[in-house]
Amino acid sequence: MIAMDSRPLVARPLVVGLGGTTVPGSSTERALAIALRSAADHGAETLLFGGADLAALPLYTPGAERLPGEVALVDAIRCASGVVIASPGYHGSVSGLVKNAIDLLEETARDERVYLADLSVGVIATAYGWQAAGSTVAALRAIVHALRGWPTPYAAAINSAECRFDAHGGCSDPVVAGQLALVGRQVAMAAIRDHRARIAA
Numbered sequence: 001m002i003a004m005d006s007r008p009l010v011a012r013p014l015v016v017g018l019g020g021t022t023v024p025g026s027s028t029e030r031a032l033a034i035a036l037r038s039a040a041d042h043g044a045e046t047l048l049f050g051g052a053d054l055a056a057l058p059l060y061t062p063g064a065e066r067l068p069g070e071v072a073l074v075d076a077i078r079c080a081s082g083v084v085i086a087s088p089g090y091h092g093s094v095s096g097l098v099k100n101a102i103d104l105l106e107e108t109a110r111d112e113r114v115y116l117a118d119l120s121v122g123v124i125a126t127a128y129g130w131q132a133a134g135s136t137v138a139a140l141r142a143i144v145h146a147l148r149g150w151p152t153p154y155a156a157a158i159n160s161a162e163c164r165f166d167a168h169g170g171c172s173d174p175v176v177a178g179q180l181a182l183v184g185r186q187v188a189m190a191a192i193r194d195h196r197a198r199i200a201a
Helices: 027-041 051-055 068-079 096-108 130-146 174-200
Strands: 014-019 045-049 082-090 120-127 156-159
Touching: 014 027, 014 051, 014 068, 014 096, 014 174, 027 045, 027 082, 027 120, 027 156, 027 174, 045 068, 051 096, 068 096, 082 096, 082 130, 082 174, 120 130, 120 174, 130 156, 156 174
Parallel strands: 014 045, 014 082, 082 120, 120 156
Antiparallel strands: none
């Protein structure tokens, strides 16, 4: 069993980003990077598990021996004071790639702090249309609740048909960029509070 106080105390709280697609440079991963950059600007350390990292994970099988990539993801979540999850909207819901990574958090079921318990979790959904973007945000929020986490008050639902991201971290729509920055800021602020509480304890 991993105790909550076994998380290493570092100078700044850790916010872990999880998401992307199998396509390099996807809009989902670029949107996630903008949110993480905002979290860093507001005082958090950040760590990104992008599409390539998630694609390297095997299909989650309970009780199987864990590969290094699986161990790295689970250990990062164990150390995290906040999380941001970003998924494309595939057929109206979370992609299998992202869901498989989330399923891996079952490895924390016997920890003192199980799953995403008490963590602030920002959610981002990208889809080629508003319907799938909205339903994917709702699905992500339901998953976070099931994993005992606290979805941030604001979630970013992005219509990829109306917004473009570039390889340099830019976004064609300043309103969308501001929405992603808000997700990152809300997670960072909650992560800082969690981090300070751990230090005080």
